[in-house]
Amino acid sequence: MLKTNQLSTAAEYVKAERLQELFLELAKINGPSTKEQLVADYLKEVLPKLGFSLKFDEAHNQFDGEVGNLIAWREGTDSSVPPLFFSTHMDTVLPTEGLKPVIKDGVIHSDGTTILGADDRAALAAYLEAIQAIIESGVPHGPIELILTVNEQKGLVGAVHMDYSKAKSKMGYIFDSSGDVGQIILKGPYSSRILIEVQGNAAHIALNAEEGNNAILLAAEGLSKMRLGEIDKETIANIGIINGGELTSIITGSVTIRGEVRSFSKEKLDRQLKHMEEVMQQTAEKNGGKVNVSVEKKYLGFEIAKEDVLTKTAEAAARNIKVNPYLTETLGGADTNVLNENGLTCLTLGLGFRNIHTFRECISIENLVNTGRLTAALIEQWYINHKGL
Numbered sequence: 001m002l003k004t005n006q007l008s009t010a011a012e013y014v015k016a017e018r019l020q021e022l023f024l025e026l027a028k029i030n031g032p033s034t035k036e037q038l039v040a041d042y043l044k045e046v047l048p049k050l051g052f053s054l055k056f057d058e059a060h061n062q063f064d065g066e067v068g069n070l071i072a073w074r075e076g077t078d079s080s081v082p083p084l085f086f087s088t089h090m091d092t093v094l095p096t097e098g099l100k101p102v103i104k105d106g107v108i109h110s111d112g113t114t115i116l117g118a119d120d121r122a123a124l125a126a127y128l129e130a131i132q133a134i135i136e137s138g139v140p141h142g143p144i145e146l147i148l149t150v151n152e153q154k155g156l157v158g159a160v161h162m163d164y165s166k167a168k169s170k171m172g173y174i175f176d177s178s179g180d181v182g183q184i185i186l187k188g189p190y191s192s193r194i195l196i197e198v199q200g201n202a203a204h205i206a207l208n209a210e211e212g213n214n215a216i217l218l219a220a221e222g223l224s225k226m227r228l229g230e231i232d233k234e235t236i237a238n239i240g241i242i243n244g245g246e247l248t249s250i251i252t253g254s255v256t257i258r259g260e261v262r263s264f265s266k267e268k269l270d271r272q273l274k275h276m277e278e279v280m281q282q283t284a285e286k287n288g289g290k291v292n293v294s295v296e297k298k299y300l301g302f303e304i305a306k307e308d309v310l311t312k313t314a315e316a317a318a319r320n321i322k323v324n325p326y327l328t329e330t331l332g333g334a335d336t337n338v339l340n341e342n343g344l345t346c347l348t349l350g351l352g353f354r355n356i357h358t359f360r361e362c363i364s365i366e367n368l369v370n371t372g373r374l375t376a377a378l379i380e381q382w383y384i385n386h387k388g389l
Contacts, residue, residue, distance in 0.1 A: 008320040008377035013133035016369045023108075023125035023368055027117040030097040033153045035088040037066040043090075043148070047072050050131045052146065052234065057163035065151055069158050071166045072146040076132070079127025081386045085172030086375060087335055087346065088123040089152030092248055093357045109362045118353035118363040122371060123175035124148070126351070130375035137376075141383045145169040147344070149335055153347050156299060159338035170344060171310055173378060175351040176334045181370035183315045183350025187329035188263040190269045191298040196280050198222070199290040202246075202253030212251030213288055216244060219255045222283035226276055228259075236331055237262035237272050262331050264301055302340035304347045313385055314349065317377035323370060349374070 031039040040056070047054055054073040059068045070090070081180070092115060100111040111118045127146060134141060150158035177185055198219045203212030219242070226236050237259065244255030259276065263269040270369060277293040284291040304310055306327060318325035336348045352367030354360075 002301040008277050008317065008373070008380055010130075010134050010137045010139045010376035010380045011321045013137040013374035014129055014369065014372040014376055016365065019125060019129040019271050019369055019372045020108075020365060022129055022387035023122055023335035024101050026125050027096055027101070027179040028099045029312065030095050031091055032095050033091040033093070034060070034063060034065040036150045039090040040067045040070060043070060043072075046128065047146070050074065050128070050135065055166050057166055059161035059163065060150060061281050062161040063151060063157055067150060069150055069162045070146070071149040071150070073168060074144045076142040076144065076300050076301065077140045078142055078387075081383050082171065083143035083145050083169035083383045085145040085147050085167070085169040085344070085346070086127050087147040087149065087172060087174045087339060088120045088127070088176060089149045089158065089335060090124070091150055091153050092117045092119065092121070092186040093153040100305070103365070104364065106182070107364045108368070110233065110359060112359050115357070115359060116361040116363070118361055119356040122351055122353055122363050122368055126175065126368065126375050129372040130379065133372070133376045134379055139383070141379050142386065143169070143214050144379060145172070147148055147172070147339070152335055153295045156333065156338045159335040162342070164344070166343045167344060172344065172346045173310070173314070174334060174339070174346055175349045175350055175371055175375070176336070176338045177330065177332070178353055179328070179350025180352045181350060181367050181374055182318050182323040182325050184311060184325055184327050185350070186304045186311060186327055187332050188262060188302045188333065188348065189264055189331045190266050190301040191260060191262045191333055191337075192269060192273060193296045193298055194259045194261065194273055194276055195294045196257040196259075196276070197275060198255045198257065198280065198284060199292070200251070200253055203251045205249055205251060209251065214251050215255040215289065216252045218284055218287055218289045219244070219257060219280075222280040223257070226279045227272070231272055232268070234265050235261070235268045235272055237261045237276065260298070262333070264329065264331070266301065299337035300341045302337055304345070310345065310347055310387060313378060313381050314347070316385075317374055317381040320377045320381065321370065321373045323374065
């Protein structure tokens with residue numbers, strides 16, 4: 001039976017060429033956020049052939065999408081082992097219609113006219129190949145569940161509206177990080193959006209300028225006093241959108257500012273949000289303006305212990321495919337945050353895509369294949385750990 005540091009039997013059955021072809025096939029399926037029906041249709045054909053039963057929820061009705069989240073279940077060879085889930089999202093940040101892949105020096109790119117869609121079709125392809133490898137290898141394993149979300153790129157929206165009663169498993173993994181295979185992310189941030197409405201007084205610059213109070217200048221002064229960027233090693237803050245003004249001849253009466261704060265600490269998150277509100281309030285009051293502020297929670301933070309079975313399994317599985325595991329944390333958000341918030345304990349793993357959300361997006365064939373191999377090794381190692389072998 002497989003021991004730690006001994007090459008994973010299941011991983012040996014992952015076929016590099018087959019996985020590469022599968023990834024390119026999936027990447028070419030156009031499925032930007034809320035438009036994932038074609039991806040779902042593909043999975044409805046493929047997953048039953050791999051032994052999965054499928055359920056879709058109705059999350060898409062909350063945001064005018066085409067299809068809901070997909071939860072797929074496959075019985076294991078040993079039902080005494082707790083089920084293990086793998087999750088990723090079906091959408092891409094931009095369309096991949098007309099994708100023309102280019103492979104150079106072992107790295108897969110688009111031709112520069114579209115994104116590649118490695119975020120996160122690479123994970124989806126790796127999961128499918130890993131299941132095929134598990135079947136072909138004949139290794140014993142517990143039940144496997146796939147939790148495939150929609151509308152992730154616009155703020156983890158599909159996961160927020162998921163019907164969690166449809167999921168049977170309680171622990172799993174999400175490959176969705178730019179770190180090379182072997183990266184194990186144990187900690188993710190809290191995140192909230194902030195909306196600041198600055199009210200001045202509109203007036204015509206030629207007719208009644210003396211009555212004007214320019215909200216743009218109020219906002220600019222407030223922003224100049226606001227701590228932004230890296231607040232400390234645990235906290236970041238950003239202003240991303242500013243809207244205001246009607247005509248160049250009109251002194252602007254109102255400005256809307258939208259930003260975001262992320263922190264590993266809920267206390268530090270709240271402190272930064274309060275700081276941003278107070279700075280703008282004080283500036284407006286000093287200059288005869290008014291401010292309205294609202295805060296919207298995006299997601300909660302999570303932290304998985306180094307001693308957790310998920311962590312130990314991931315470390316052992318990585319070594320079993322001759323990859324060095326390393327533990328880290330990230331201020332980036334993923335479905336991992338939302339799933340943990342809803343009782344599905346999971347951590348994020350790296351799969352090595354680069355330059356995501358741009359036309360320069362790429363992934364190395366090595367990372368793609370190692371993602372498939374690690375997925376297969378995780379399933380195998382999960383069984384070994386729980387059977388005490």
